[in-house]
Amino acid sequence: MHYGGIYEDEIVGKAYDRRLMGRFLGYLRPYRLLVVVTLLLLPPMAAARLAQPYLLKLAIDNHIVKAQMEGLPLLAGWFLLLILAESIFTYAEVWLLQYVGQKVMFDLRLALFSHVQRMPAAFFDRTPTGSLVTRLTSDVEVLGEMFAAGIITIVGDIMVLVGIIGIMLWMNLKLSLVTFSVLPLLVWVAFTFRRRMREAFRQVRARLANLNAFLAESIGGMAVVQLFNRQAREQEEFTRLNASYRDANLPVISWDAALYALVETLSSVAVGIIVWYGGGEILQGALTFGALVAFIQYIEKFFSPIRDLSAKYSIMQGAMAALERIFNLLDREHGESLGSTRGEGASLLPPPLMGGGEGGRPVERIEFRDVWFAYSGDDYVLKGFDLTIRRGETVALVGETGGGKTTVTRLLSRLYEVERGSIAFDGTDIRELPLTALRSRIGVVLQDPYLFTGSIEFNISLGDDQARSRAEEAAHIVGADRFIRHLPNGYGEEVRERGVNLSAGERQLISFARAVAFDPEILVLDEATASVDTASERLIQEGLRGLMEGRTSLVVAHRLSTIQDADRIVVIHRGEKMEEGTHQELLAKRGLYYRLYQLQFKD
Template sequence: MFTPSQAGFRRLLPLLRPHLRQLSWGVLCMLIYVGSFPLLIRLAGQLFPALGSGDLNRVLGLIGLALVIFAVQKLAQFGQDSLLAGPALQVSQRLRSDLFRRLQTVELGALEKLSAGDLTYRLTEDADRVSEVLYKTIHDTLPSLLQLLAVLGVMLWLDWKLTTAILLLAPVIVWLISLFGARVMVATERSQKKVSELAGLLGEAIEGLPLVRAFAAESWLQDRFEGEIDQHRQARHLTYSLVALQHPVVGSIEVAGLFAVLAMGAARIQSGDLDINGLSSYLTGLVVLIDPIAHVTNNFNEFQQGQASLKRLRQIEQEPQEPPDPVNAVPIGCLQGDLKLEQVSFGYDPSQPVLRSVDLSVQAGEVLALVGPSGAGKSTLFSLLLRFNTVQQGRILLDGHDLSRLRAQDLRRQVALVPQRTTVFSGSVAEAIRFGRPASDEDVEQAARLANADDFIRALPHGYATQLEERGSNVSGGQLQRIAIARAVLGNPSLLLLDEATSALDAEAEAAVQLGLKQAMAGRTVLVIAHRLATVQEADQIVVLEQGRVVDRGTHDALMQRGGRYRDLCERQFIRDLQNS
């Protein structure tokens, strides 16, 4: 079963080590279960002649003994199945947990390229299939293989010549099972890929239904969806067809072998090399062989499908990870917020830098606005400050500490982000503000007051205990943004990053959010990505980025008087605003 493969099922075996005690008891029950088969076969060989002789006492004695052995066997089977189920499920849980932990450290650039629907399918359906295969391997396939060996041993002892003739069929059956299994694995990989694509399309469709309706594109989406499910059907049908074809092919060989044994057994009895007792035991053993062979065949197909699932799970491990924390990380406490960038260069593709030799200096408590066209490097600069990416040249200092020398979590406790598009997890409002941090109710309410959110939260049906629905759909955009501000300031960060947090709001909501931002910004170093230039006029510094370079800097008034790129951007936006109004 555990053949070398790209999936690497053997790599799961170390995860079973913490459960060796439970596994040992399970294996003991398995050995009792398997060991009962030779005894039952032996009793069957004695029972049939006793029936023919009409010896009632002997028949009843043999039946009673068989019932006792059978009862012990079934108790052992129950112990085997129940004891071995736990470790298999715990390994699956550990695998899923480890992969999700690893997923949280995948580089954001790589993560954005992955389909949410595909990842969801891998960590749910694929992980479940791996669990099922592991469970069946431990509690079903392994006992079936041991049963095969035990029964074949008895049959060799009864008549080694006849058994040797049967074993000549074994390579043919194994070859056919392997041949079908390899094709089943390929077909399963294709099928699972189609399911992942279908899950991705469903995620996009559900989130984008309002847009679909707005463009009257329902027919287009329906056609696309039906095309995806048809491809999925075809892929699944191929898998089912291969499995369905395997059963009659392998079964025909097994039946041919059975008839051959009957013919050879009759010849052996006629020649006097085998008596009726031996033949009865032998045929009983042959019947007992059928069930484990069927189990091994079916489970091998499922194992191949499980390998395809495990291979897809392991692909998550191959995604590039965030840079690790330095070995000798510098400990930091509460910082003031002095920020300095020295000749910082970075590119997602090193041959095409996004930021080029950027120098910036921001004093603690100052507000710096970043302006410039799309692609100028503003968001990339934020990703460097949060250490989602690491500078390739130069360095970034926070209170004199090089960011590359800090633990990522220590840094991110000092740097908070308010994104342009707020994301919240389902749960209470208080939980959305805490966001997994150990904060008291008083701290949560203080953060909400700073964000100008306390009044509207208390007006909700259950106040801070009000449950937010998926994507915060039961509160307004302005309210959601103020919750995001409260979430950002809860940890009292020294550096606050604002990605134009009001650009998608109406005037009334923007005023409420602006008040929350003003209160949240007090006493902190703030960097603002500004798309609407009217929002940055009061910044202490305005830096103009273009093609990854700082092309101008200064206050709003100074930059307007100087002319140049900033004034050009302002005048263009002012003209657009006049035209729109």
């Protein structure tokens, strides 16, 4: 049985794709001046390189053979000058190429990241984190390689080749034509090689992908492998994949060795031809010694760029595949209804800031009217949900897990869009408000208090200037400043790996402080279900009171204290509102709430 077939249809495309390159050239536009300079540098660079053998010819013919020392030092001086010129030009060329390449990579990464920032929350449910990270890192890196060893270098190589052919023809037409008799063979080799290589590389990559996929899975499922005594069979399968990867590599090595050897041999054969034909010419006086030596040097220079053809080919192939994936991500729509955040295509503009309009005037009434929502297909999580929240009220949502409580909070801040029905602020559909204006009115505390890498202060303010000025006050209001001040660096204490150095309760308090620091008019809070010790519980309860003080609040409640303090409790069951009222009213009803209360809130 063979298990490794899963990735074998991986597509490894062409080494050059006009459509992709055309689009990629757009990213070169800001640096077009530099690109022009790198292109302009190519001819003098090639000239400095190609003039050296000619100087050698002059030295031999005019001085060495004629035994004329005079003038030789001057020629040597010119030679030194050419070396210097070639070095400087090459340095400038390589440096400029890399400079432009790095700048373009910088721009591409930024464009990709900004694009991802404009994606709606739902996008992240469908896209694995790893693949986004790969787009922004490895895929862009591959393009860098293309700059370092790809396109423009190839242009330079072609220029050198054409230059050599020109000089040789000019120096001695017949000898050149005789020497170039090996060229058709070279062209044939290069083409055969290209075809074979494309197939061979495809095999190598596909098999490596299979091997790695198998390995990663094996490590993940090691307990199962061992529990079912399958070590020998897994080893067998691994050996098969390992051997098939090795066997895919062997022909690549052989082809590469053959190409290397052939180029080397053809270059030496050409030297032989020059000696054979040129020797005759010299005897007849039709050729000088200097020209013979120069010819030999030119032919050696002619063959060297062809030697690393295989490396360049595989780089270009990889780059095209990366471009394809990058453009695919950039072409992903931002989602139909998030009209207000949609930027101009690939422009780097961030989403618009606080779109003023109704600034200042607080919302008197938040209304959910017949709200329907499904995360996928017809699987409705909310089915005709209605709710009205008045200014300053605290409304607690209560119900079983999966009943739709969290979804209600997500819809309010438009992390997801209502499918049917509407949510309105004082009669205005929230979809008509600028997204940033809506969200800056609402403070959201998620169930999982996500902490960023950075200081405590950064985690409260998230880098916002106004929030930073309120950070300590906010921490004080929710009662977080007591523990923060006891940390070795206080507010400057670094949060490590999403907060492993803080307790669950402390992490929550920081997320409360974050909400207060942004001083929102409306608070949306999803209480964490995780149980904490009594001391933290007391801290959190006090924190919550500070947090909700004077704000319109919608809370997914898991705490007794929260439901007791709430003005109104709404019971959601299977996406519908079942009961509504105060704690006492609902208890007296002896219905669903009564049971939930016993289950979730009573000790």
